[in-house]
Amino acid sequence: MPEWYVMIANQQIGPVDHAKIVEFIRLKQVVPQTLVWKHGMNEWIAVGNVDVFQSYFAGTAQPTPPNQAPPHTSGHRAKQKLAGTRFCRNCAEAIDERAVVCLSCGADPVKSNNYCQECGSETHPKAIICVHCGCKLATGPGILDQIAQGGDYIDAPNPPRDPLLMALLSGCCIFWLGQILMGQTTKGIVMLLVTILSIPVGLGIVLWPIAAIDAYLIGKKLKEGKPVKQWEFF
């Protein structure tokens, strides 16, 4: 019968049954210090201290004594950060620094507050600075939230277009063509009409280099994997 609740990576999982916890122990997702709870218990306790599970930890680390805090709540577990990576703030797995979703836990890597994104150490939920490495903790809505709230982000082409080629096409016979090809269709068509209509009165000439520079910078943003809005310039 599913009756147990497990705390893995500061996230409550459950209710799960006895066999599921045994499976977690076998996969080493649950260690003796992992906290569990079920109806009838006054507080969460380390799974290593639960009689029915103690036999499954034979040959592994000793359970934590009840009067001692589990090691993972004591804080420091700084990791080596590789270039171009950071740690997920939800599960402390190393991920690409541009990733919008952690491939290990599926969460938004900056939305949670469990670990430092720079050193992987555990952090206090209300901390704004990591006390182990001193860096500012990444907070606030992640890119997925921004996309969900902002709404007007473009569906970028895949693979991303060449920024220089887009600049050439935007400064070319059909002005703002690069922006249209990169997904900023509305902006491209409106600006093309504005440019064409303002050529006879002499203003269109100012918009030619703007179109080329804008296409180059928008193309670079898309190539770096950043989200771009429909009416975003430069």
Added chain:
Amino acid sequence: MGVLLTRMTQPRFWQSKYPEILGISLILAYVALARELLPIPLCPSVIFSDIPCPTCGITRSMWSIFHGDWVRAFHWNPLGFLAVFLFVRRLLVLTMPRNRLIEAIDNRWVNGILGMTFFIVYFWMFFYIINNYYIKYI
């Protein structure tokens, strides 16, 4: 053919690499194989005000490059050389797996030099037009 038309109705198709490959192939085939270019100005600037834009002449320049007249190509528009390189490079990047050749022509240094060259020549043409057409036109 039917499959192609069905795919073309899906928005995802236009976000993929295939229309880009098709477009670049058609442009390169046109400038490389055409005996003469169409005598119709495509640039809205020329159509509406008789003033060329900084990239006017690129098609003629690319046509001249493919027909061996490189000096005339330079006189039509120096950006023609850049355009041919960018079109060919993009076609290779999209159709071939990443190899040494592509690594050599598509990296940060090459892109930086090409970007600087493009904007320097572009603004050179831009101010040339202002001096030789726009001020006279006013």
